[in-house]
Amino acid sequence: MKTLLKLFLSLSIVFCVLLSTSIQAQEDAKRPPIIDVHVHAMRVNPDFVREMCPWFLSSMPGSGPEQDPPSFINNMCVDPLQPAMSDAEMKEKLLAACERMNITMVVSGDAGVIHDWYDAAPDRVIPSLGISNANQMSVEAFRDSLESGFYKVMGEVAPQYQGMSPSDMTLDAYFAVAEELGIPVGIHMGTGGNGMININNPAYRASLGQPFLLEDMLARHPKLKIWVMHAGYPMIDQMIALMGANAYVYVDLAGFIWSYPKEEIHMYLKRLVQAGFGKRILYGTDFMMWPRLLETSIGVIENANYLSEDQKRDIFFNNAVRFFNLDPADFE
Numbered sequence: 001m002k003t004l005l006k007l008f009l010s011l012s013i014v015f016c017v018l019l020s021t022s023i024q025a026q027e028d029a030k031r032p033p034i035i036d037v038h039v040h041a042m043r044v045n046p047d048f049v050r051e052m053c054p055w056f057l058s059s060m061p062g063s064g065p066e067q068d069p070p071s072f073i074n075n076m077c078v079d080p081l082q083p084a085m086s087d088a089e090m091k092e093k094l095l096a097a098c099e100r101m102n103i104t105m106v107v108s109g110d111a112g113v114i115h116d117w118y119d120a121a122p123d124r125v126i127p128s129l130g131i132s133n134a135n136q137m138s139v140e141a142f143r144d145s146l147e148s149g150f151y152k153v154m155g156e157v158a159p160q161y162q163g164m165s166p167s168d169m170t171l172d173a174y175f176a177v178a179e180e181l182g183i184p185v186g187i188h189m190g191t192g193g194n195g196m197i198n199i200n201n202p203a204y205r206a207s208l209g210q211p212f213l214l215e216d217m218l219a220r221h222p223k224l225k226i227w228v229m230h231a232g233y234p235m236i237d238q239m240i241a242l243m244g245a246n247a248y249v250y251v252d253l254a255g256f257i258w259s260y261p262k263e264e265i266h267m268y269l270k271r272l273v274q275a276g277f278g279k280r281i282l283y284g285t286d287f288m289m290w291p292r293l294l295e296t297s298i299g300v301i302e303n304a305n306y307l308s309e310d311q312k313r314d315i316f317f318n319n320a321v322r323f324f325n326l327d328p329a330d331f332e
C-alpha cells in the first residue's frame with residue numbers, strides 16, 4: 001500500500017511539473033504578430049478624456065434641435081474602458097499592451113508623441129504623416145518630411161471632415177508625391193461619429209465619405225497605393241464596386257469595429273469577405289485614448305466564426321505585410 005502511495009505521489013509530482021512547464025511555455029510563446037494600421041497619437045487633454053462603452057451605438061439617441069446635442073460616446077455600461085490620464089500613462093500602457101499582444105502600430109498624429117513612442121519602442125511603431133488640407137504643410141515640406149525617412153506612410157488624410165472630396169485638386173500634389181515615393185496612403189471615408197455635424201463639426205458631410213469619390217484621384221495616380229479607412233462604412237456597395245474596379249485599393253476596419261452594434265460590424269465584414277476581398281482587409285482600431293481598446297477590437301475578429309483561421313491571420317497580419325511592403329522576418 002505504502003509503495004502504491006509513493007508511486008502515486010511521485011507520479012503526481014511529475015504531472016504537476018509537466019503541467020507547469022507547459023503553462024510556462026504557453027506564456028513564453030509569442031503571440032502571432034498583429035499590425036494595427038490605424039492608431040492616433042495625441043497629447044492627453046484632461047478636458048477631453050472620457051470613459052467609453054464599446055459598441056455604444058447599438059442604440060442611437062432620439063434627439064431634436066431644441067434639446068442638448070447628443071453625446072458623442074456613451075459610458076453607461078458596467079465596465080467602460082478607462083482613458084489614460086497623462087501622456088506618460090498613455091505611453092506606458094499602450095506600449096505594454098503592444099508588447100503583450102505582439103502588436104505593431106501605424107501611428108499618425110502629434111509629431112512629438114509619435115517620436116516619443118518610437119524612441120521607446122521602434123519595433124512597435126510605424127510613423128505616418130497626415131495631411132488633410134494644403135494649409136497644414138507645403139508640398140515641399142511634405143516631400144522633405146517623407147524623404148527624411150522617418151515617416152513610412154501618409155495618413156490619416158481626412159478631407160471629409162472639412163466638407164471636401166478626396167479628389168479635390170488642392171490635395172492632388174500631395175498624392176503625387178506619395179505616388180512618386182511609393183508611400184502608402186490611408187484616407188478617411190465613411191462614418192465619422194454619431195451626430196457629429198450637430199456636436200462639433202458643421203462642415204462634415206456624410207455624402208463626402210462615398211468611396212466612389214476616390215475614383216478621379218485614383219485615375220490621376222494609377223500607381224498610388226491607398227487604403228480606405230473605416231472601409232467606407234456603411235456604403236458597402238460602393239466600396240465593393242470601387243475595390244473591384246481598382247485592384248490596389250485596401251480597406252481597414254477601424255472605428256466601426258468597436259462603436260457600431262456587433263451584428264452590424266459582422267454583417268459588413270462578412271460582406272467584404274463574401275465578395276472576395278479577404279486579401280485586402282487590414283486590421284485597425286482608430287485608437288485614441290483607451291489602452292484596453294486593443295484587446296476589445298482584436299476580440300471582434302477572433303470571435304468572427306464565419307472566418308477561417310487563415311482569413312483571420314490575413315486580416316491581422318499578412319495583408320498589411322503585403323500592402324506596406326514589410327518583411328515578415330522582422331516580426332519573428
Ligand SMILES: [Zn+2]
Pocket residue numbers: 156158188189229230255
Ligand atoms: Zn478616420
